[in-house]
Amino acid sequence: MSDREKNGKIGNIDYFIVMPELPEVETIRRGLEKTILNKKIAGVEVKNKKAIRGGADNFVRTLKNNSIKKVGRVGKLLMFELADGNYMFAHMKMTGQLIYRFDHKVFAGGHNLPHFTETDLPTKYSRVIWSFNDGSKLYFNDMRKFGYLQIVDREKKEKTASAYGIEPLTKNFTVDNLKKVLAERKAPVKAVLINQQLVSGIGNIYADEICFEAKIKPDRPAGKLTEEEIKILHKSANKIIEKAIKYGGTTFKDYVNAHGAKGNFVEYLKVYKREKQKCLRCKKGIISVKRVAGRGTRFCPVCQK
DNA sequence: CGGAGTGTTAGTCG
DNA sequence: CCGACTAACACTCC
Numbered sequence: 001m002s003d004r005e006k007n008g009k010i011g012n013i014d015y016f017i018v019m020p021e022l023p024e025v026e027t028i029r030r031g032l033e034k035t036i037l038n039k040k041i042a043g044v045e046v047k048n049k050k051a052i053r054g055g056a057d058n059f060v061r062t063l064k065n066n067s068i069k070k071v072g073r074v075g076k077l078l079m080f081e082l083a084d085g086n087y088m089f090a091h092m093k094m095t096g097q098l099i100y101r102f103d104h105k106v107f108a109g110g111h112n113l114p115h116f117t118e119t120d121l122p123t124k125y126s127r128v129i130w131s132f133n134d135g136s137k138l139y140f141n142d143m144r145k146f147g148y149l150q151i152v153d154r155e156k157k158e159k160t161a162s163a164y165g166i167e168p169l170t171k172n173f174t175v176d177n178l179k180k181v182l183a184e185r186k187a188p189v190k191a192v193l194i195n196q197q198l199v200s201g202i203g204n205i206y207a208d209e210i211c212f213e214a215k216i217k218p219d220r221p222a223g224k225l226t227e228e229e230i231k232i233l234h235k236s237a238n239k240i241i242e243k244a245i246k247y248g249g250t251t252f253k254d255y256v257n258a259h260g261a262k263g264n265f266v267e268y269l270k271v272y273k274r275e276k277q278k279c280l281r282c283k284k285g286i287i288s289v290k291r292v293a294g295r296g297t298r299f300c301p302v303c304q305k
Numbered sequence: 306c307g308g309a310g311t312g313t314t315a316g317t318c319g
Numbered sequence: 320c321c322g323a324c325t326a327a328c329a330c331t332c333c
Contacts, residue, residue: 019312050327076313093313095329125329144328146313187322196314204312294324295312 020092020110022076022168022201023244023265028098028109029073032138035100035107038067038083039132051127051142053089053150062086062151063130074161075200087157089150090140096147102136109249111143164200168241175234182222182230189225189233190218191293201241204295205250205272210237212271212281217304219292243268271298279303 020028044063046056062084070081078098080088090098097110101121121139122129128140128149140149152160165181166172181198182189192198193207202210211218213236216229225233244250247265270280275289275298285302 091313093327094311143330146327185321191322194313293322296310 019094019203019205020076020096021203021206021244021249022241023206023247024109024249025073025076025078025092025201026245027249029071029078031107031109032068032098032100033071035102035136036068036132036138037071038069039134039136040065040067041130042133043131045129045131046127047122047129048127048145050145051140051147051149053148054152059149059151063088075164075167075196076203077160077164079157079161085154087152087154089148089152089157089160091147091149092142093144093146093148095143097139097141099139099141100136101139102134110141112250164196165198167200168202168237169245173234173238175231178234178237179227179230182225185222187222188219188292189216189222190295190297192222193237194293194295199237202237204297205269206240206244207295208271208298209269210240211299212304213240215304218297218299219290271300274298 041063042065044060046052046060049056052059062082066086067083068080068088069083072079072081076091078090080090082088090096092098092110095111097108099106099108099121101107106121121137123141125141125143126139127142127145127147130138132138140147166174166177178199182192185192190207190211193202193210194204208218210233214229214233216225216233244265247268250265250269271287274280274287277287279285279287279300279302282300282303285300287298288301289296289298291297
């Protein structure tokens with residue numbers, strides 16, 4: 001058992017309260033691409049109309065007898081391409097989960113509180129339920145009701161996607177482009193990293209992990225980073241996001257039958273939830289926590305400059 | 306028991 | 320334009 005603060009347990013599995021960021025959403029995207037493509041949507045039950053942008057009636061009407069051709073993603077936003085040419089957006093914000101269930105097999109991703117168990121779906125947090133013609137179901141759970149689903153046409157989808165900033169591991173995420181978004185900004189480097197219009201997909205956990213990896217204090221003014229530091233920050237962002245995706249994100253859970261959670265990036269976090277503990281890198285600093293860009297921010301006061 | 310904290314995004318305000 | 324702040328909500332922590 002790790003010495004990190006625990007938030008709870010599911011069976012024998014410890015969990016931490018963390019929110020879906022790019023690696024978590026990408027993990028869900030990959031999982032759903034293997035499970036729900038081309039299945040006819042037999043019905044959609046909207047249990048909470050607030051979860052739907054643009055009207056629940058239109059949402060249900062569009063999806064019924066439709067199917068999903070492709071699951072795309074921009075930043076933390078999932079974009080399902082439908083057979084009729086429209087798109088369905090799904091944003092999980094802080095506490096959303098997408099749970100796909102077929103008999104006793106459950107594939108789930110998103111916020112990692114145990115808002116459901118393998119057998120009690122739907123739960124009181126299930127906001128929308130899709131039923132497929134093979135009997136399988138997809139649940140959109142969201143405790144705090146910040147997340148949303150929305151049907152949009154192709155034009156709106158393109159427009160939304162183009163408003164997002166450069167994304168780690170994609171071809172636009174170059175040192176030069178990162179330099180441009182940091183340039184002349186007085187805001188902390190962390191504020192730039194979590195600003196979806198500038199850099200997409202990074203949230204609170206990975207912003208801290210990336211700054212730690214780069215040995216840069218998250219509250220440093222973005223425009224004051226040196227050329228060398230920008231190069232290191234660029235490399236660190238790619239490295240952390242790539243590794244997090246490799247381990248299925250921090251919040252991801254993959255249930256086969258009753259138990260058996262798979263790889264979890266929680267074990268690889270270096271600063272998140274480690275305040276007051278000794279720095280794992282320099283072994284000298286004690287991890288500090290302060291508010292930066294309106295968020296709880298962890299860093300090593302000794303080896304991050 | 307109750308107030309503070311949790312952290313995403315849209316919207317407001319200076 | 321830029322950046323700081325807040326509401327939306329539900330639950331845990333102290």
